């Protein structure tokens with residue numbers, strides 16, 4: 203299951219529902235209604251709105267809980283005790299990644315910063331989709347935790363516009379199978 | 384019922400008012416077309432159909448971003464002025480001052496980009512403007528920022544005049560928002576929605592512009608005294624606080640057109656209600672505190688701030704779905720609606736806003752942002768609700784106004800072709816960006832990987848349609864506006880329109 207495809211499906215369903223609601227009303231908009239029908243429609247509309255409110259509220263509470271627990275960002279001001287540590291420094295327009303080889307299984311801590319302007323440190327999986335990202339900001343070190351499951355060559359791209367060489371500012375991380383895997 | 388008069392007398396445009404309004408509208412539609420052509424050039428270059436060199440691409444991107452945001456603000460300011468002036472006494476000098484400062488600011492930006500080579504985008508994210516690696520000089524960056532300051536000052540002048548006028552009538556801004564009716568009391572049925580929305584915009588956007596002014600001045604000092612370095616995270620926070628509020632304010636200014644015009648075309652009253660007051664009070668708070676969703680990938684930012692960003696981003700859906708879009712749909716349901724350009728555009732704008740906010744909310748989730756941030760998902764969602772939401776709000780008022788001056792309602796054969804061209808083009812264009820987000824295509828890149836160009840091509844086709852549609856709208860509106868106004872007291876057009884409702 204590719205996360206991006208799930209996200210796209212959720213968004214399409216949401217936009218589709220909005221579109222259906224609009225089409226339903228637009229089809230009805232051209233028809234006249236007498237006073238009784240207008241009163242009835244107003245009543246239905248109020249009832250429907252309450253149901254919609256309830257549905258949105260449930261999605262809101264459930265979704266908030268599900269997406270924030272566990273919190274998706276690691277603690278930044280405490281030691282993370284990861285098995286592997288990689289230092290990442292961005293600068294116009296290249297990446298310095300040490301070490302550039304990690305192994306699957308054990309969690310990797312990336313310590314990401316920049317020497318000059320803001321950059322975006324994004325790890326692209328071999329299938330071309332973003333696996334995870336964080337900002338590379340001058341004066342700060344963002345700590346990112348990620349556990350690789352698939353060995354292969356992961357591409358690093360810059361996801362914060364940083365001037366003329368922004369698009370070619372790429373690098374690679376090699377992920378090898380852990381011994382015993 | 385007064386509310387259903389198609390062209391009420393207190394909305395007449397005469398003398399200097401008419402000139403000022405026409406200047407706003409003609410400038411706005413001309414700039415929209417030009418900025419769209421720049422956008423088309425970028426999109427087609429990503430699609431490898433034409434070749435725009437990277438340095439030019441980023442200058443075009445800077446011009447397009449700043450130009451579109453500024454022009455949308457200009458157009459929706461005209462919407463707010465057009466309706467608000469009926470309820471409170473606005474001074475024409477404030478409207479004109481805003482226009483003049485806008486033009487001066489735009490001139491600075493154009494010179495900075497095309498003569499100075501400025502290419503640090505509309506967000507001027509510190510410290511890129513002063514670290515171009517020789518592509519543009521710090522002076523070009525300073526000129527760009529000066530342009531922003533001028534535009535911001537103009538906007539503030541307009542808001543200050545409007546705030547003073549509102550306070551003269553309603554006592555204070557809280558009462559203008561209708562806060563006294565949140566928990567009870569009989570709502571004054573004549574309390575204008577334009578005043579509620581206008582007040583919200585004044586409060587939120589003045590704060591945003593002030594934050595922008597602070598970071599602009601700090602950045603300008605840094606240009607000339609590089610030893611006075613800024614804190615990058617603080618600068619980013621202020622920039623997005625300003626940027627988010629500024630572009631969102633355009634929606635809240637533009638939507639006044641829906642409140643005012645929709646009931647005239649549906650023939651059904653669209654009264655103020657408690658949910659409405661709640662939705663604007665809540666939106667006012669939300670739009671001020673939602674900006675941390677731009678900081679999700681800055682893991683060092685305080686985590687409570689990021690949680691606020693997510694919770695408020697999601698919460699922002701409630702007023703839009705339950706009150707604004709829902710209210711508009713309820714208003715037209717079985718209303719014997721006559722579809723002409725203004726009414727089509729009004730409903731399109733509600734759809735564009737309500738549908739476009741879906742991918743926006745989705746991306747306002749930290750976990751999702753980790754794989755969607757700064758992909759083309761982002762231009763996907765905001766082009767959706769700017770192109771299909773905000774622009775149609777402003778265009779609806781423009782078509783409404785030219786309808787008064789013409790002999791026939793704005794619903795010509797070419798209108799009936801132009802509208803679907805714009806709509807279908809806009810959908811293709813926005814959905815292609817969103818699909819590119821699914822494929823992890825990075826935003827703001829002059830050169831795309833070969834695997835990315837398919838969505839670029841689809842998007843370019845949509846963009847061509849949008850440009851054609853907009854070009855037609857622009858000509859139609861400009862020509863319509865320059866016609867002399869219809870005779871004063873209810874000509875045949877007015878009466879015909881009234882009975883149509």
Ligand code: HEM
Pocket residue numbers: 419420421422423425426444445447448449451452455504505506759762766769770774825826827828846847849850
């Ligand atoms: C035919 C219509 C349009 C076309 C073809 C177009 C094209 C583009 C393209 C290609 C980008 C860059 C995408 C990327 O990051 O890879 C962009 C960005 C942008 N567009 Fe448009 N656009 C159009 C209309 C609009 C409208 C109507 C608005 C606002 C009202 C707008 C506001 C913006 C903004 C704010 C950006 C972001 C700039 C940045 O990333 O710094 N665009 N547009």
Ligand SMILES: [Cu+2]
Pocket residue numbers: 320321322360361362363364365367368369371
């Ligand atoms: Cu970059």
